[in-house]
Amino acid sequence: MKRLIERGLMFGNLIRISSPALVERYNRALKQLTGKKTRLKSFHVDISGYSPEVGDSLGDHLYLNEGGCNRQFILLTTEQKTAPLLNAQFSTSRGILRQFIEENEAQLFALTAKDAVSGELLNSVYSVEEPARLFDIRQVTIEADTTKAHVKSAEELADKIDRFKREEDAWWDDVLIAEMIGLAKKTGDVTRAPLKLKKMTFRQDNFWTKHFGGVYVFRDVGHPATICAGDKGALGKLPFKYVFDFKDRNEIATFLDLNDLVEPIVKARGVDAAAILQQKMDFIVIDVAAEKGENLDHATRRDIRALTRRYAADLPEEFHGLAALLRWAQGGGKWPRITSDHPAYFYTLRAKQHKDKDLVNMLLAALTPKDIRQLFICHKERFYHSYAGWPDAKKTFVADFLEQEYQVDKAGARKALFGDEEPMQEPEPAPEPEELIELVGPWGAVRRRK
Numbered sequence: 001m002k003r004l005i006e007r008g009l010m011f012g013n014l015i016r017i018s019s020p021a022l023v024e025r026y027n028r029a030l031k032q033l034t035g036k037k038t039r040l041k042s043f044h045v046d047i048s049g050y051s052p053e054v055g056d057s058l059g060d061h062l063y064l065n066e067g068g069c070n071r072q073f074i075l076l077t078t079e080q081k082t083a084p085l086l087n088a089q090f091s092t093s094r095g096i097l098r099q100f101i102e103e104n105e106a107q108l109f110a111l112t113a114k115d116a117v118s119g120e121l122l123n124s125v126y127s128v129e130e131p132a133r134l135f136d137i138r139q140v141t142i143e144a145d146t147t148k149a150h151v152k153s154a155e156e157l158a159d160k161i162d163r164f165k166r167e168e169d170a171w172w173d174d175v176l177i178a179e180m181i182g183l184a185k186k187t188g189d190v191t192r193a194p195l196k197l198k199k200m201t202f203r204q205d206n207f208w209t210k211h212f213g214g215v216y217v218f219r220d221v222g223h224p225a226t227i228c229a230g231d232k233g234a235l236g237k238l239p240f241k242y243v244f245d246f247k248d249r250n251e252i253a254t255f256l257d258l259n260d261l262v263e264p265i266v267k268a269r270g271v272d273a274a275a276i277l278q279q280k281m282d283f284i285v286i287d288v289a290a291e292k293g294e295n296l297d298h299a300t301r302r303d304i305r306a307l308t309r310r311y312a313a314d315l316p317e318e319f320h321g322l323a324a325l326l327r328w329a330q331g332g333g334k335w336p337r338i339t340s341d342h343p344a345y346f347y348t349l350r351a352k353q354h355k356d357k358d359l360v361n362m363l364l365a366a367l368t369p370k371d372i373r374q375l376f377i378c379h380k381e382r383f384y385h386s387y388a389g390w391p392d393a394k395k396t397f398v399a400d401f402l403e404q405e406y407q408v409d410k411a412g413a414r415k416a417l418f419g420d421e422e423p424m425q426e427p428e429p430a431p432e433p434e435e436l437i438e439l440v441g442p443w444g445a446v447r448r449r450k
Helices: 002-006 020-034 052-058 078-082 093-103 105-112 131-136 150-166 174-187 249-258 273-291 301-310 317-329 357-367 372-378 380-387 392-418 433-439
Strands: 015-017 043-045 072-075 117-122 139-146 200-203 206-209 215-218 225-228 243-245 262-264 349-351
Touching: 002 392, 015 020, 020 072, 020 117, 043 052, 078 093, 078 105, 093 105, 093 117, 093 139, 093 200, 105 117, 131 215, 139 150, 206 357, 215 357, 225 249, 243 249, 273 301, 273 317, 273 372, 273 392, 349 357, 349 392, 357 372, 372 380, 372 392
Parallel strands: 225 243
Antiparallel strands: 015 043, 072 117, 117 139, 139 200, 206 215, 215 225, 262 349
16 A cells, blocks of 8 residues: 555545644543543544554554444544544545534634534444344434533533523522532633534435445435445345345446436536547556556556557457447447446546436446446445455556546546536435424436336
8 A cells, every 4th residue: 555655546635643642632532432542652543633643653543433323523623624534434524514603613623722622423323234224224413512611611611601691680699600610610701702513414315334344324225225345145134125236237237327327428517528438448458558567667558559459369358349339429320329228338437417426426436446447436445355455566557546546636647537526416405303393227227117
């Protein structure tokens, strides 16, 4: 992984913590949450306050996420909102944390000026030892406060101020006045600078989880289904009518089509379909050449064309299917009929513009592992896992390519692949309880039901 780290492709955009005051606050929060401390004098943290260096020193990279279910967090600065989330167990966790920070930014800025803010993303379950427990997760609630309980103290002070104003004899209540003075010394003037964090709850309808080899849960669609990267039989009995694994290509294609979640790249607006298809083909050639022991250092497009000719007989069906589609896109070939049975099928798709665009592109990236650019952008957990097993020649080529072709213009690259860049889809806040009471394939692959 050294190549990726040196190029900022792994552990990039983390926040450096080096001042003694911040390290001391971090340790105070860490002790409160986990009972542990670190002796490190400096380290880097992600959006949740997780540090790979601290994880190494403790010998536990899930020290803020025991069981991988209810992620704890430590905020030392609001700048953490721009950092990635490492060791993600659920696809929605980073979006939830970022929205929490942005919604409470002014209050968090004031609180982190004097203390660390720690908290937890609370699911409705406390462990997912059995796959069926995943489906009990319906929402995530955030609880947070400083290590010295400034928010709780501010709430207590606000209540006592209300009581002081409301009760006629409060002026003679020495105990009440003494309690207010004591709390005010800790919180400051809460009437002018309220220390209050919004109580936030987020729906967890459609999501990916790393548990059980990777599971994609789609509940909030017209035709719900669960898709797992591993063997669906290993999940046992689930409270879902339709459960697929990656071997069920026709069923997954039908699911995506029925719910109108994807579109063919060649029919998508705002993208250069021919360039995208060519790049996918190049990645497949690189995969074959690396396995053959070729030196891929500084390989150019011309070099890749030469490799294509050299290993033409070894290129897989994915390459030939994309090549046929490319000939059509460039106006020099007939329309190819690529059905969901064809290995190239999912390489020809991208998510439509909808609220689950990121999740669907994540699923497509897992189904098309030879497209290393989409895998890196949309599914970093799977990318890093795959990268570890690649030949050195492919590792070098991929690291160089991503540094030179993606890092220099991330937004432009994403727009070229997926269309107009939109703000990352945040998890939808759950409605208030009162509201609940009141409201008490694409071409040739599958046929859309009317």
